[in-house]
Amino acid sequence: xxxxxxxxxxxxxxxxxxxxxxxxxxxxxxxxxxxxxxxxxxxxxxxxxxxxxxxxxxxxxxxxxxxxxxxxxxxxxxxxxxxxxxxxxxxxxxxxxxxxxxxxxxxxxxxxxxxxxxxxxxxxxxxxxxxxxxxxxxxxxxxxxxxxxxxxxxxxxxxxxxxxxxxxxxxxxxxxxxxxxxxxxxxxxxxxxxxxxxxxxxxxxxxxxxxxxxxxxxxxxxxxxxxxxxxxxxxxxxxxxxxxxxxxxxxxxxxxxxxxxxxxxxxxxxxxxxxxxxxxxxxxxxxxxxxxxxxxxxxxxxxxxx
Amino acid sequence: xxxxxxxxxxxxxxxxxxxxxxxxxxxxxxxxxxxxxxxxxxxxxxxxxxxxxxxxxxxxxxxxxxxxxxxxxxxxxxxxxxxxxxxxxxxxxxxxxxxxxxxxxxxxxxxxxxxxxxxxxxxxxxxxxxxxxxxxxxxxxxxxxxxxxxxxxxxxxxxxxxxxxxxxxxxxxxxxxxxxxxxxxxxxxxxxxxxxxxxxxxxxxxxxxxxxxxxxxxxxxxxxxxxxxxxxxxxxxxxxxxxxxxxxxxxxxxxxxxxxxxxxxxxxxxxxxxxxxxxxxxxxxxxxxxxxxxxxxxxxxxxxxxxxxxxxxxxxxxxxxxxxxxxxxxxxxxxxxxxxxxxxxxxxxxx
Numbered sequence: 001x002x003x004x005x006x007x008x009x010x011x012x013x014x015x016x017x018x019x020x021x022x023x024x025x026x027x028x029x030x031x032x033x034x035x036x037x038x039x040x041x042x043x044x045x046x047x048x049x050x051x052x053x054x055x056x057x058x059x060x061x062x063x064x065x066x067x068x069x070x071x072x073x074x075x076x077x078x079x080x081x082x083x084x085x086x087x088x089x090x091x092x093x094x095x096x097x098x099x100x101x102x103x104x105x106x107x108x109x110x111x112x113x114x115x116x117x118x119x120x121x122x123x124x125x126x127x128x129x130x131x132x133x134x135x136x137x138x139x140x141x142x143x144x145x146x147x148x149x150x151x152x153x154x155x156x157x158x159x160x161x162x163x164x165x166x167x168x169x170x171x172x173x174x175x176x177x178x179x180x181x182x183x184x185x186x187x188x189x190x191x192x193x194x195x196x197x198x199x200x201x202x203x204x205x206x207x208x209x210x211x212x213x214x215x216x217x218x219x220x221x222x223x224x225x226x227x228x229x230x231x232x233x234x235x236x237x238x239x240x241x242x243x244x245x246x247x248x249x250x251x252x253x254x255x256x257x258x259x260x261x262x263x264x265x266x267x268x269x270x271x272x273x274x275x276x277x278x279x280x281x282x283x284x285x286x287x288x289x290x291x292x293x294x295x296x297x298x299x300x301x302x303x304x305x306x
Numbered sequence: 307x308x309x310x311x312x313x314x315x316x317x318x319x320x321x322x323x324x325x326x327x328x329x330x331x332x333x334x335x336x337x338x339x340x341x342x343x344x345x346x347x348x349x350x351x352x353x354x355x356x357x358x359x360x361x362x363x364x365x366x367x368x369x370x371x372x373x374x375x376x377x378x379x380x381x382x383x384x385x386x387x388x389x390x391x392x393x394x395x396x397x398x399x400x401x402x403x404x405x406x407x408x409x410x411x412x413x414x415x416x417x418x419x420x421x422x423x424x425x426x427x428x429x430x431x432x433x434x435x436x437x438x439x440x441x442x443x444x445x446x447x448x449x450x451x452x453x454x455x456x457x458x459x460x461x462x463x464x465x466x467x468x469x470x471x472x473x474x475x476x477x478x479x480x481x482x483x484x485x486x487x488x489x490x491x492x493x494x495x496x497x498x499x500x501x502x503x504x505x506x507x508x509x510x511x512x513x514x515x516x517x518x519x520x521x522x523x524x525x526x527x528x529x530x531x532x533x534x535x536x537x538x539x540x541x542x543x544x545x546x547x548x549x550x551x552x553x554x555x556x557x558x559x560x561x562x563x564x565x566x567x568x569x570x571x572x573x574x575x576x577x578x579x580x581x582x583x584x585x586x587x588x589x590x591x592x593x594x595x596x597x598x599x600x601x602x603x604x605x606x607x608x609x610x611x612x613x614x615x616x617x618x619x620x621x622x623x624x625x626x627x628x629x630x631x632x633x634x635x636x637x638x639x640x641x642x643x644x645x646x647x648x649x650x651x652x653x654x655x656x657x
Contacts, residue, residue, distance in 0.1 A: 021343055039410070040563070075633075079633070079636060079637070079640075083637070083640045084640075085636050085637075085639060085640055086636075088385055088387075088446065089587050089632075089636060090633075090636055092387070092580065092583045092584070092585065092587075092632070093587075093629055093632035093633045093636060094629070094633075095580070096580050096581070096584060096625060096628050096629040096632060097625070097626065097628075097629025097630065097632075097633065098624035098629075099622070099625055100622045100623070100624070100625025100627075100628070100629055101333075101622075101625075101626055101629070103622035103625075104333060104336075104620055104622040104623060104626055105336075107337070107620045107622065108336045108337060126350065224454055227450055227451070230447075231447055231451070232445060234444065256641065269462050269465075269466070271458040271459070271461040271462040272458055272462065273467070274458060275454055275455050275457075275458035278451040278458075279451075279455055281451045282437075282447075282448055282451045282452065283445045283446050284456070285444055285448055285451075286437050286438075286441045286443045286448075287441075306646035
């Protein structure tokens with residue numbers, strides 16, 4: 001029972017990390033670091049909640065989260081890819097803007113409610129027969145739609161990235177943009193398109209927290225989870241399989257911290273249990289020596305002679 | 307480039323600040339508020355009396371320091387986005403000094419608090435630089451994550467050993483009167499720390515442009531390869547830059563705790579690190595620019611807070627203003643570059 005609970009929570013908590021980190025892998029493979037990931041998560045959480053609350057439809061919530069991601073991505077992509085401004089600086093600006101904007105617009109829509117507004121959670125969808133399996137059944141086959149989507153996206157991401165021409169173009173845009181250009185493909189368009197797609201995924205990942213997990217929206221609903229996804233992309237070596245493993249490890253850390261906090265074990269202070277994922281990231285970043293960094297990561301592509 | 311253009315371009319950051327404020331003003335329309343009216347009241351509040359006016363500079367003092375924390379490292383093309391954590395560590399160091407060593411007289415205690423906050427913040431920062439130098443770890447990630455660890459340490463200490471004697475709220479006791487930085491202007495919150503922050507900014511300028519170390523830092527920032535060929539030990543530079551940068555952020559803790567708050571409250575000032583990044587960008591990572599940018603952000607905070615307290619304008623508008631100002635400053639960098647290139651091309655064609 002205990003193991004089953006932990007496993008179920010692990011898979012649940014790793015869902016948004018999988019989606020977000022995979023998005024980061026795709027976009028970083030083209031040579032753009034999406035520093036705005038934390039802000040995009042938050043906009044997705046906000047839009048998912050607002051869409052679902054106003055229309056009463058979770059589908060609309062998910063679609064609004066994607067839309068919010070696309071808009072944030074368009075802003076970030078336009079400034080970094082086309083105007084070639086610094087990615088860390090632009091991303092930080094968006095990350096400062098996002099919480100202000102989300103809270104402000106929440107106020108515009110709902111005023112100051114006495115109690116936090118709530119929506120129903122995305123329902124869990126049990127897969128017939130498989131969900132009855134012992135131990136793993138509930139964890140892997142009785143989750144909400146985003147969890148299934150996350151696993152599907154990981155598989156699709158791996159396939160697209162390494163087995164298709166699109167994937168080749170994406171990888172080359174970050175490894176050798178001149179070659180992509182010479183082949184007659186517009187590097188900026190590849191990068192911009194991938195930023196938008198990745199941010200749409202980030203929006204979904206953010207919506208997981210508001211309409212898939214808590215059922216409400218608060219200012220610190222993301223609380224650095226976007227950064228964890230960002231880190232998983234690094235630690236997973238820019239590979240969807242690495243993302244899968246990394247997300248499950250961090251999901252486990254998240255699940256354990258919930259268990260430890262609620263179990264009344266006072267050996268380790270709560271504060272440090274909450275900090276486990278962040279400490280884990282630091283240790284992993286230091287321990288991991290060989291990275292497969294995309295060669296042009298963070299460097300805007302400027303055509304010669306412009 | 308003729309004079310008229312140069313003057314116009316030099317004022318670009320100012321135009322972009324106005325653009326950012328105009329965009330945020332447009333947001334106010336959603337709440338049926340008149341932006342001109344709100345901004346008018348903001349300015350009126352900020353300059354209403356000596357107390358508010360002085361408060362701008364009291365707010366600017368720690369912002370100058372977190373701005374320098376990012377800007378200084380940026381000169382070496384290193385990204386210290388963990389100023390928030392270094393700030394909290396500095397706060398913890400200075401408040402511990404002030405609480406436990408309050409038997410010491412003020413003229414010893416204050417410098418001690420000053421040194422403790424700088425050293426603690428610097429050491430916390432230097433760890434990031436060391437990880438970068440020794441393990442080639444990504445400093446962006448590590449400094450980012452170190453903030454969350456610092457928050458955990460702070461929450462733990464404030465809930466445990468440092469909690470107020472009443473033990474009711476997660477905050478420390480008020481520090482002794484002689485551990486408080488003396489006021490620069492009586493009956494306001496402006497303290498001598500502001501001048502100290504200016505001094506630190508001058509020091510940062512001096513180190514960066516007048517010393518060998520500064521030359522090495524800037525060389526590493528401009529081109530790491532050539533710096534290495536020139537015999538500069540870049541790893542040493544990484545550690546030193548993060549040490550200094552962290553010390554700046556730690557000092558911001560001294561300003562806030564000993565200058566304004568006089569105690570440490572759990573999770574206070576949660577955006578001071580991010581605002582420092584905005585300020586450093588707005589000030590073009592130059593100490594003089596950073597001072598002016600910090601004063602602007604201070605004014606936004608003072609005017610913004612007063613408007614928020616006295617009218618239905620929500621406090622989130624301050625974050626929106628900061629974000630839009632940053633974005634329009636980034637756009638202005640792009641535009642300025644375009645204009646300068648166009649002018650130079652024209653000049654070449656004419657010659």
